[in-house]
Amino acid sequence: MEDIHTGDASHYLSDEQVRQGIEAMFFAYRGFTHDPDRILATMAYGRAHHRAIHFIARSPSTTVNNLLGILGVTKQSLNRVLRTLVEDGLVESRVGKSDKRERHLRLTEAGARLERQLSDAQRARMREAYRAAGPEAVAGFRTVLEAMMEHELRRKYHAIGEQDP
Amino acid sequence: MEDIHTGDASHYLSDEQVRQGIEAMFFAYRGFTHDPDRILATMAYGRAHHRAIHFIARSPSTTVNNLLGILGVTKQSLNRVLRTLVEDGLVESRVGKSDKRERHLRLTEAGARLERQLSDAQRARMREAYRAAGPEAVAGFRTVLEAMMEHELRRKYHAIGEQDP
DNA sequence: CTTGGAATGTCAACAAAGCTGACGTATTAT
DNA sequence: ATAATACGTCAGCTTTGTTGACATTCCAAG
Numbered sequence: 001m002e003d004i005h006t007g008d009a010s011h012y013l014s015d016e017q018v019r020q021g022i023e024a025m026f027f028a029y030r031g032f033t034h035d036p037d038r039i040l041a042t043m044a045y046g047r048a049h050h051r052a053i054h055f056i057a058r059s060p061s062t063t064v065n066n067l068l069g070i071l072g073v074t075k076q077s078l079n080r081v082l083r084t085l086v087e088d089g090l091v092e093s094r095v096g097k098s099d100k101r102e103r104h105l106r107l108t109e110a111g112a113r114l115e116r117q118l119s120d121a122q123r124a125r126m127r128e129a130y131r132a133a134g135p136e137a138v139a140g141f142r143t144v145l146e147a148m149m150e151h152e153l154r155r156k157y158h159a160i161g162e163q164d165p
Numbered sequence: 166m167e168d169i170h171t172g173d174a175s176h177y178l179s180d181e182q183v184r185q186g187i188e189a190m191f192f193a194y195r196g197f198t199h200d201p202d203r204i205l206a207t208m209a210y211g212r213a214h215h216r217a218i219h220f221i222a223r224s225p226s227t228t229v230n231n232l233l234g235i236l237g238v239t240k241q242s243l244n245r246v247l248r249t250l251v252e253d254g255l256v257e258s259r260v261g262k263s264d265k266r267e268r269h270l271r272l273t274e275a276g277a278r279l280e281r282q283l284s285d286a287q288r289a290r291m292r293e294a295y296r297a298a299g300p301e302a303v304a305g306f307r308t309v310l311e312a313m314m315e316h317e318l319r320r321k322y323h324a325i326g327e328q329d330p
Numbered sequence: 331c332t333t334g335g336a337a338t339g340t341c342a343a344c345a346a347a348g349c350t351g352a353c354g355t356a357t358t359a360t
Numbered sequence: 361a362t363a364a365t366a367c368g369t370c371a372g373c374t375t376t377g378t379t380g381a382c383a384t385t386c387c388a389a390g
Contacts, residue, residue: 013295018288019223021295021307022197024326026216027318028310029194030237032187037370047345051191058184062365072195077348093290101357101366123183129312130178130186133305140298140305142186147294153192160188211375230337266337266386291388312355 035121048073048081050118053107057092057115058160061104063096070156090114200286213238213246215283218272221256222280224327226269228261235321257277 036050055070056062064082068075083104085091096102107115124128130138146154201215220235221227229247233240248269250256255276261267272280276305311319 013292015288018291018295019284021291021303021310022287023223024307024314025194025197027315027322027372028313029190030318031313031315032190032313034315048347054187058188058220065365073347074349075367076350076369080325080347082366090201099358099366108212119184123180125313126183126186127178129309130183131166132312133308135366136301137305138182138186138303141309143298143302144294144306144330145186145189147297148193148196148290149189150192150196150199153195157188159190180335213376228337229339239378240338241379245376261337264337264387266384268338310356314370 004127013073031125032122035125036118039118040123044084049085051089052078052081052085053115053118055160056105056106056117057112060106063102065105067103067105070160072153085111196290197287199282200290204283204286209249213242214250215244217250218255218276218280218283219241220325221270222272222277222284225271226259227271228267230267232270235325237318250276 010023033047037047040046040050051071052067053066059066063149064075064078068078071078074101075164082093086093087108092106092111094106096104141165146157149157198212202212205211205215205284216236217232220232224231229240229243233243236243247258251258253275254273257271257272257276258268258275261269298306311322314322
């Protein structure tokens, strides 16, 4: 019996299994963004706005630079999104207190309202998937996702919601 | 059976837990596409080409219409991608035998080579994540992802790799 | 056999959201 | 004083998505 898999090839590491995981990831991500996308399509906003709003809500008073690191886009790209959000009164940009070069971002009341609307839709699907899959599956889900992240992003993932970023 | 999964849904269904899952999904998807993206950036191709190549490899002789349903884009968008792939000799488009309106798509030798290169990179990360997380986590991962899909996409997900689509 | 509709391809125009490069302006650090 | 940092902005380009319109080919129903 020849073993095409060099080394420790258990059954769950077969190419076929891994491929199915890749496809599951692809299809699931579509579901993941589907509900917020539908809401955003009715306004002049897109997925990029959603991401900015999400992480500003999660880390109130975050700086532009910090947000850049989380989102992984250029400042020009983020600035375009942020500018419209500030103009539309959804995000507030305050000059830093200790370091006046920094801008600290937070949602306004209207921004928080939109965030809640988007978040509710996205969480509803996630919650239903969690409920259907059960707590052990959820734990595994989280474990694998974390293992898939880039090293640097895993660090940032854990830092979110903490006091001193 | 003690700690977190007590049958009491309140813990793992808390907003905080669900939000963390959403963020994990966001960061993990970046890792998921990172390696193929790096390879594609050295050529004149992007993520859209990768997706087309992947699903043509998985369902040889698939039709354009079938591919449209899987990828969820417009025919114009897919056609642009497909045209360059055909022109570059990575994909072959054959007129259908029973229904001559249909075009059946398959990878050429060169196309299969690129597919392997992209697939190897993506699978390596996936495989490593699977290995690190362990088989039970992988099972949970797959279960939750499937529960996150849109109904119609879940159907398509299961249909891939079967004989009669 | 004619014809309606399905599957496909293609043209044009546009939008969202990413990118690079260059430059300006505060502000802070050295 | 000078250098580095944080931010904003202008200009231009790319990828990948969208509509809408239209031609071609072909199957199937009348």
